[in-house]
Each structure stands twice: as structure tokens, then as C-alpha cells.
Amino acid sequence: MSETIKKVQRPLSPHLQVYKLPLTARLSISHRAAGVALSAGTVLVAAFLIAAAAGEESYNFVMGIASSVPGQIILFLWSAALYYHMCNGIRHMFWDTGKFLEKDVAMRTNYIVIMFAFILTAATWACAYLTS
Amino acid sequence: MPSHSEEDRLKSPLAKARGLGSAHHGAEHWLHQKITALANIPLILWLVWSIVKLKAATYAQFTAWLASPLNAILMILLIISVLYHARLGSQVIAEDYLSGWFRMSKLIGIRLFFFAIGVACIFSVLKIAFTAGM
Numbered sequence: 001m002s003e004t005i006k007k008v009q010r011p012l013s014p015h016l017q018v019y020k021l022p023l024t025a026r027l028s029i030s031h032r033a034a035g036v037a038l039s040a041g042t043v044l045v046a047a048f049l050i051a052a053a054a055g056e057e058s059y060n061f062v063m064g065i066a067s068s069v070p071g072q073i074i075l076f077l078w079s080a081a082l083y084y085h086m087c088n089g090i091r092h093m094f095w096d097t098g099k100f101l102e103k104d105v106a107m108r109t110n111y112i113v114i115m116f117a118f119i120l121t122a123a124t125w126a127c128a129y130l131t132s
Numbered sequence: 133m134p135s136h137s138e139e140d141r142l143k144s145p146l147a148k149a150r151g152l153g154s155a156h157h158g159a160e161h162w163l164h165q166k167i168t169a170l171a172n173i174p175l176i177l178w179l180v181w182s183i184v185k186l187k188a189a190t191y192a193q194f195t196a197w198l199a200s201p202l203n204a205i206l207m208i209l210l211i212i213s214v215l216y217h218a219r220l221g222s223q224v225i226a227e228d229y230l231s232g233w234f235r236m237s238k239l240i241g242i243r244l245f246f247f248a249i250g251v252a253c254i255f256s257v258l259k260i261a262f263t264a265g266m
């Protein structure tokens with residue numbers, strides 16, 4: 001009885017605690033994570049606009065937070081999540097047309113998405129800090 | 133999954149299946165997710181570029197910028213496109229992971245959340261646009 005069970009090599013779905021996800025899978029769940037983070041971040045965008053609409057004092061207050069070190073870190077993470085989600089979202093739309101779906105092509109576009117997100121984030125922050 | 137209450141036993145197969153299937157909004161949902169995704173690209177690039185440009189703006193500079201019709205219109209389009217996109221996306225996530233009453237309350241909560249954020253953002257933009265420099 002137990003013998004037969006052992007012999008049948010049934011495929012198993014990945015056990016998430018021990019299985020090292022392939023890059024493609026990690027980027028896939030990252031798209032979702034970035035989407036959730038960006039959605040939560042809309043609260044901060046609303047807070048900024050409300051503060052600006054409330055007047056000069058509250059505008060200066062939120063600008064002070066935004067230019068502090070924690071504020072800059074949050075803005076940096078926001079920009080990185082945004083660029084990653086945008087680049088990967090563009091790839092998603094190519095997939096929807098049936099293109100780039102092969103495993104090895106997906107692997108190559110993984111690196112393209114990461115590279116573009118990285119370059120856009122770096123370029124944005126270079127512009128922010130190197131221009132006056 | 134199937135419960136064998138007296139009531140269920142008496143129901144026809146159709147009556148049992150009713151309400152358990154697709155709401156027939158799947159294709160439209162998908163299409164709207166993609167349309168807003170496309171619209172988001174130029175709008176988000178414009179937003180990030182604007183933030184970099186306005187990073188040290190005084191209150192007067194910022195409100196004058198937002199009072200320009202082009203900027204106010206782009207900002208409102210961005211708010212609508214991004215929040216609608218985020219609402220559709222969050223709905224899919226809730227549908228993937230949740231079930232039962234918790235799912236239903238989450239779906240309602242998601243709609244109310246993004247609607248409230250949208251009203252707050254658009255009102256704020258309009259107030260600044262119409263009162264800047266006054």
C-alpha cells in the first residue's frame with residue numbers, strides 16, 4: 001500500500017515556505033505588492049492635496065515632512081514601486097496580446113523590466129538632487 | 133462545500149447554482165483595467181516630472197502651478213484614472229484571496245475608500261485652482 005503511494009510521482013504545487021520561487025514568479029507577486037502599496041499610498045497623495053487646499057501653513061507643514069529624511073525615503077520607495085509597477089504593467093499588456101509568453105523570453109524580459117525600473121528611478125532622483 | 137439542508141435538497145439545480153456564477157462583468161473589468169493602465173503611463177510620468185520640478189516650490193508657486201488649467205485638468209484626469217485603476221485592481225485581489233461575508237465587506241470597503249479619496253483629491257484640486265492668488 002505505502003509502496004504504491006511512493007511510486008506514484010504526482011506533481012506537487014510549490015510549498016511556499018520552502019520552495020525558492022523563480023524570478024518570474026517573484027516579479028509577478030511583486031507587481032501585486034507594488035499595486036497594493038501604491039493604492040495605500042493614495043492616502044498620502046490625498047493628504048498632501050488636502051493640506052495644500054487648507055492653506056499655506058498646512059502646505060508648509062507637509063512639505064517639511066516630505067523633505068525630511070523619512071519623507072525622502074518614503075518618496076524614494078514610492079517612486080521605485082511606481083516605476084516597477086509601470087514597467088511590469090507594460091509587459092503585462094504585451095502578454096495580453098499573446099507576445100513574450102515563452103519561458104526563456106519571460107526570463108529575458110524580467111531583466112529588462114528590472115533594468116528600466118532601476119534606470120527611471122535613478123534618473124528621477126538624479127534630476128531631483130542635481131537640478132535646482 | 134455543498135450543504136445538505138432540507139431546503140437545498142428541495143431546490144432545483146438551477147436554483148442552487150443561481151448567484152454562484154460569474155457576474156458577467158469580467159471582460160469589461162479587464163478592459164477598463166487595461167485602458168486605465170495605458171492612461172496612467174503618460175499621466176504618472178507627467179506627475180513625477182512635475183513633483184521633481186516643484187520639489188522646493190513655495191505655497192504661492194505651487195498654487196499658481198495648479199491653477200493653470202492644463203495642470204488642473206491633467207491632475208483631475210490622473211486622479212480619476214489612477215483611482216479607478218486601483219479600485220479595479222484591489223477588487224481582483226480581494227476576490228482572489230477572500231470569501232464569504234468578509235469578501236463582500238472588503239469589496240464594498242474598497243469602493244468606498246477609493247471613492248472617498250477621489251472626492252477629497254478632486255475637491256482639493258478645484259479649491260486650489262479656483263482660489264489661487266486670492
Ligand code: HEM
Pocket residue numbers: 031032034035036038039042082085086087088089090092093165166169170172173176214215217218220221222224225
Ligand atoms: C503607471 C502606470 C501603471 C500601469 C502601466 C499599470 C498597469 C497595470 C496592469 C497592466 C495591471 C493588470 C495586471 C494583471 O493583468 O494581472 C495592473 C494591476 C494593478 N494596478 Fe496598476 N498600473 C499603473 C499604475 C498603478 C497605480 C498608480 C496604482 C495604485 C495607486 C496601481 C494599482 C494596481 C493594482 C492594485 C493592481 C492589481 C494587481 C493584481 O491584480 O495583482 N497601478 N496595473
